[in-house]
Every structure is written in C-alpha cells, then in structure tokens.
Amino acid sequence: MRKTRSLLAAGLACLVLPLAVPPADASTPMDKRLSFTCPFPLIGKQKLDVEVKASFEVPSAPGGTFTTADLTVAVTVPDKSTRGLALVGAASIEGTASAGVTLANGSLTLPLALPLTVAKTAVPASGAFTTQATGSVPPVRLPNAGRTTLTIGDFSTRLTPKKADGSFTGLGSFTSDCTLDPGQDPVLLSFDLGTSSHDYGVTGSTTLKALGATAPLTGSFTGFSPAFDRTRAEFKVLGFVPGTADLQFSPDGPQTGEPAGDGFVAHAKLALALPQVTLFGLPVADAGCRASAPIPVDLKTGSGFAPASGGPLSGEYPIPPLTGCGAFTAYLSSLLQGPGNTFALTLTAR
The missing domain is CATH 2.60.40 (Immunoglobulin-like)
Structure with missing residues (x-):
C-alpha cells in the first residue's frame, strides 16, 4: 500500500x-x-x-x-x-x-x-x-x-x-x-x-514663500526625475538685512509619475540642501544645513505642453524644518519653512 x-x-x-x-x-x-x-x-x-x-x-x-x-x-x-x-x-x-x-x-x-x-x-x-x-x-x-x-x-x-x-x-x-x-x-x-521617450532641459525658477524670494533654476528632466543645478536666492530680513541662500534640490529615492492628457504628472521627492546661507555677507549656517525630511511635490505639465518639444511644468511644495545648520538652525528654519513654495519651469526637448 x-x-x-x-x-x-x-x-x-x-x-x-x-x-x-x-x-x-x-x-x-x-x-x-x-x-x-x-x-x-x-x-x-x-x-x-x-x-x-x-x-x-x-x-x-x-x-x-x-x-x-x-x-x-x-x-x-x-x-x-x-x-x-x-x-x-x-x-x-x-x-x-x-x-x-x-x-x-x-x-x-x-x-x-x-x-x-x-x-x-x-x-x-x-x-x-x-x-x-x-x-x-x-x-x-x-x-x-x-x-x-x-x-x-x-x-x-x-x-x-x-x-x-x-x-x-x-x-x-x-x-x-x-x-x-x-x-x-x-x-x-x-x-x-517606460518613463518618457524624451530627455528635457530645464529652465525656470522656484519661489520661496516665507522668504519672499525667487531663485532661478536650470537642470534636466529625464523620465519623471528632475535634476536641478545649484542656485542662489537673494532676500532681505525685516526688509533691510540682506541675505543669500544657496539651494540644491536633488532626487531622494524613486521618482514616479503617470501620463496625464498630452503630458504627465511627476510625483517627485526631493532633498533640499542649503550649503551656504549668509546675512550681511557673513556665513550663518554650517555646510550640512538641509531640510529635515524629503520634500514631496507633484510636477504637472501645463497647457501647450507637447512630448516632442516640451512646455510648462509647475508644482507647489512645503519646506520642512531645517537641520544641521549650526547655532542658527532654529532661526533659519523660521525664515524658510512652510507651505506654498512653487516651481515654475519650462521643459525643452533635447
């Protein structure tokens, strides 16, 4: 058996x-x-x-x-x-x-x-x-x-x-x-x-709402992943104290997205570093100054966008509290953090 x-x-x-x-x-x-x-x-x-x-x-x-x-x-x-x-x-x-x-x-x-x-x-x-x-x-x-x-x-x-x-x-x-x-x-x-059959160059700007400042942006956009060059925002504290903040946005983890109409929506997640911050021309932040968490932003193509040539791309994002900035971390956070910051970009096919 x-x-x-x-x-x-x-x-x-x-x-x-x-x-x-x-x-x-x-x-x-x-x-x-x-x-x-x-x-x-x-x-x-x-x-x-x-x-x-x-x-x-x-x-x-x-x-x-x-x-x-x-x-x-x-x-x-x-x-x-x-x-x-x-x-x-x-x-x-x-x-x-x-x-x-x-x-x-x-x-x-x-x-x-x-x-x-x-x-x-x-x-x-x-x-x-x-x-x-x-x-x-x-x-x-x-x-x-x-x-x-x-x-x-x-x-x-x-x-x-x-x-x-x-x-x-x-x-x-x-x-x-x-x-x-x-x-x-x-x-x-x-x-x-697939992501996209096109690789785009980027020009445009980002507006930092709490600072009341705008910084120019250049870089590239491949698939759903943005890569921005280092840039600088100029601002005034209390309306008369001059300051600058160097900004470096970089991808943080997988960048996802999906088609939307003739364009797409990119669900970006970005790290933000501030390698140099000055007031009255004097550095006030350590080199490791950065946002304390990844920044989520949905970047959406706008009217007139065409995959073969490019077009407008925009999105709104929050800036979390800063960390690693040294003795002035809390103060610098109070100047920058908050919602309502924006990207206004133009993609050009390469």
Missing part, C-alpha cells in the same frame, strides 16, 4: 504550478510550457509538463498597476499516476497550491504568494488525463522606471483524491513541494517600464 501511495503522490503532487507569464504586449493572451520535478519516496523524482495560459496588463509608465487575468494551468497526468489513483479507488482529484514568484521593479523586490485552486477533475480508469488550475496575481503598483521582471520560484501543493461517493481515499490530503527543472529560464516576464 505504501508503494501505491507513493506512485500516486508522484503523479499528483505537481498538478498545480505558479504563473508563468511570457513577455508580451499588454492585454495579449499568452501561452507557455514549463516542467517541474517533484521528489518522492520509493519512486524517486517525477517530472510533469505544464501549459500555462494568461493575459496581463502592463502599465505604460511608473506608478501604474500590473494586473493578470484569465490564468489557467493545464497539467497532463501520466498513465502511471492514473493507475495509482485507480488502485485506491479515486474517482476525482482536487486541491490548492501556494506558488512563489518574485516581482522586481527597479529597487523594489516583492515576493508574491500566488494562491491557485485545482478544479475537481474526474479520474479515468486508465490513460493520461488533464487537470486545470486557476488563480491570479494580485494587482501590483509598479513605482519605478526601468527593467521589470517576474521570476518563478518553488511552490507547494495540497491535493485530495476522493472516491465516487465523495469520501477520502487511503491517501487523505497530502502536501508536496516541487522545483523548476534546470535549463529553463526562471524569468517569466521581463519588460522595460
């Missing part, structure tokens, strides 16, 4: 496999074949061929959602396993699985547990038969531009053969773990998540 159970387990343990989405355009039906091997007592390793079909939606830009639909996994159960099922009186087979894949999107690495369900399938007296499993990948927001991959991993199945009257066979329910056969590409989906 132990040998019969092992033969049966060998044929059934691989009935469920994880999603295998091949590279393709969005909303396209897909079809891919893979093989997995499951080790079992007495009979050693068993291999089953699997056909996976699915359709999926790939976002056109960072910030969009990756979704999968119509996932079906068809496994051909060989005659050896069918005969093993017959020996224990099994008339049907059903079960579940927990499959592991890894989604990598730029700096994001996200393990996904994919639940799959093996539909109740009639077992013939002999010969091969096919069982179907269904499931889906949960929708995932992809925040980063660049190469995005979905890679297959190991999976575990929990299967239950039953008699014609619905009662359990001598096998009960059993769990088995399977691995992808070597020589197969584990990357099931790979694509470049």
